[in-house]
Amino acid sequence: MPDETLDLPLIHRVLDSHKEVPGALLPILHAIQHGLGYVPDAAVPEIAHALNLSLAEVRGVISFYHDFRTSPPARHTLRLCRAESCQSRGAEALAAQLREQLGLDDHGTSADGALSLRPVYCLGACACSPALELDGQVHARLTPERLRALVQGCMTEAGA
Ligand code: FES
Structure with missing residues (x-):
């Protein structure tokens, strides 16, 4: 289901400020989660494209670390x-x-x-x-x- 609330400008700002940094995936995921409260699945293609990674590689890292949320946080x-x-x-x-x-x-x-x-x-x-x-x-x-x-x-x- 598409995420109507996806904040693409925030995601693009995060990607622009990190994409030249070696090992940028984790800092990018942390920055997106810090900004949005979670890492929306709709952000995965943007991240994968920016870092020249596959969707599976990005999703694999997100699912490996329990600290990353893929849905909005609880109150x-x-x-x-x-x-x-x-x-x-x-x-x-x-x-x-x-x-x-x-x-x-x-x-x-x-x-x-x-x-x-x-x-x-x-x-x-x-x-x-x-x-x-x-x-x-x-x-x-x-x-x-x-x-x-x-x-x-x-x-x-x-x-x-
Ligand atoms: S072991 Fe629980 S606070 Fe240190």
């Missing part, structure tokens, strides 16, 4: 820390709780576009494990109840 992004300190303080149980509460996998987005889950590997809050980042703000010393309340807040606001 909230929750990144639960899965690194060692948080793991030792119950992060896996919290991850299971999230999956059950939302019916999503670790990289999923709720159907209403309210919340995306992303794992992260250390937020620098190890002394206060387990921790997560919600929309850029770190929440530490998580409990199942606090996690449930944070998620509920995102979902309730979405339905308001």
Whole structure:
């Protein structure tokens, strides 16, 4: 399905400023995602043409890195820390709780576009494990109840 909102001028500006740089594909993808919030599939032919790559090569890189989104971002992004300190303080149980509460996998987005889950590997809050980042703000010393309340807040606001 064509993307009616594709911002071609932004994509062309990004391509023009990067295309002579060796190894430009990743910086280009990051710049497009920074500008649009995701990398639309309709941008792939533009990128492939500018870098003389195949569509499959560009799509392969996009799909290899979980940080690249191919659809508009959710209104909230929750990144639960899965690194060692948080793991030792119950992060896996919290991850299971999230999956059950939302019916999503670790990289999923709720159907209403309210919340995306992303794992992260250390937020620098190890002394206060387990921790997560919600929309850029770190929440530490998580409990199942606090996690449930944070998620509920995102979902309730979405339905308001
Ligand atoms: S291991 Fe989770 S914040 Fe460092």
